[in-house]
Amino acid sequence: MADCSITLGNKNYSSWSLRGWLVLERCGIPFEEIVVPLRQADTRARILEHSPSGKVPCLRLHEAGQDLVVWDSLAIAEALAERFPQAGLWPAEAAARARARAVAAEMHAGFGALRQWLPMDMRASRPAEGRKLRAAPGVEADVARVVAIWESCRRDFGAPAGGDFLFGGFGAADAAYLPVASRFRTYGIGLGGPAAAYAETLLAWPPLAAWRQAAETEPWVIEFPELDPILRPR
Numbered sequence: 001m002a003d004c005s006i007t008l009g010n011k012n013y014s015s016w017s018l019r020g021w022l023v024l025e026r027c028g029i030p031f032e033e034i035v036v037p038l039r040q041a042d043t044r045a046r047i048l049e050h051s052p053s054g055k056v057p058c059l060r061l062h063e064a065g066q067d068l069v070v071w072d073s074l075a076i077a078e079a080l081a082e083r084f085p086q087a088g089l090w091p092a093e094a095a096a097r098a099r100a101r102a103v104a105a106e107m108h109a110g111f112g113a114l115r116q117w118l119p120m121d122m123r124a125s126r127p128a129e130g131r132k133l134r135a136a137p138g139v140e141a142d143v144a145r146v147v148a149i150w151e152s153c154r155r156d157f158g159a160p161a162g163g164d165f166l167f168g169g170f171g172a173a174d175a176a177y178l179p180v181a182s183r184f185r186t187y188g189i190g191l192g193g194p195a196a197a198y199a200e201t202l203l204a205w206p207p208l209a210a211w212r213q214a215a216e217t218e219p220w221v222i223e224f225p226e227l228d229p230i231l232r233p234r
């Protein structure tokens with residue numbers, strides 16, 4: 001058994017899994033992946049074999065002779081930041097770190113409309129559906145808030161630090177927002193200026209290529225009947 005493993009959902013669909021995987025990838029350590037396809041009859045039982053919350057992602061680290069199990073993407077980022085400070089998951093400077101934690105927590109706890117109406121579907125391109133889904137309650141406000149966060153972090157911290165990400169180099173706040181950039185691309189949510197440039201930068205982060213390749217080739221397809229009230233109103 002590897003010293004580190006992460007249990008994940010389908011790579012095409014599981015945005016929380018992607019966040020956990022991104023911060024782990026950033027640490028540069030070898031790890032094993034356990035992928036459990038979501039929305040199958042045995043999904044819950046299979047996730048519970050690894051994750052006590054019944055949710056993915058879940059990290060397992062073997063250290064000091066013990067297994068440390070951490071579920072929840074934000075808790076995973078914190079646990080890794082403590083153990084691998086050289087990964088720079090949080091900015092070194094206190095004000096930047098406070099803002100990075102605030103915007104990561106805001107993503108973690110909020111953006112319900114964006115999550116409900118623009119589900120991650122990394123390999124798909126659905127601009128026509130995106131035009132309709134953008135009119136769903138709360139989506140426009142969520143998109144505007146994401147853009148405001150990206151632009152203010154880039155202006156106040158990222159650009160002054162000399163890097164292309166929210167606070168300079170790729171960190172946990174960027175991991176929180178990368179699945180959002182993927183959603184914007186899938187649903188053709190057009191952005192301008194610094195927000196558009198940042199979304200491009202996120203999706204071009206080199207380690208993402210391996211995740212995207214797996215998302216494109218995995219066999220599972222999830223339908224989203226919950227979008228029907230907007231896409232196919234009766």
Ligand SMILES: N[C@@H](CCC(=O)N[C@@H](CS)C(=O)NCC(=O)O)C(=O)O
Nearest residue numbers: 014015016038055056057072073074
């Ligand atoms: N707040 C949690 C959310 C985790 C979550 O909701 N994960 C979903 C997949 S994206 C899940 O495990 N669903 C279980 C299921 O569909 O049975 C985190 O940040 O890790």
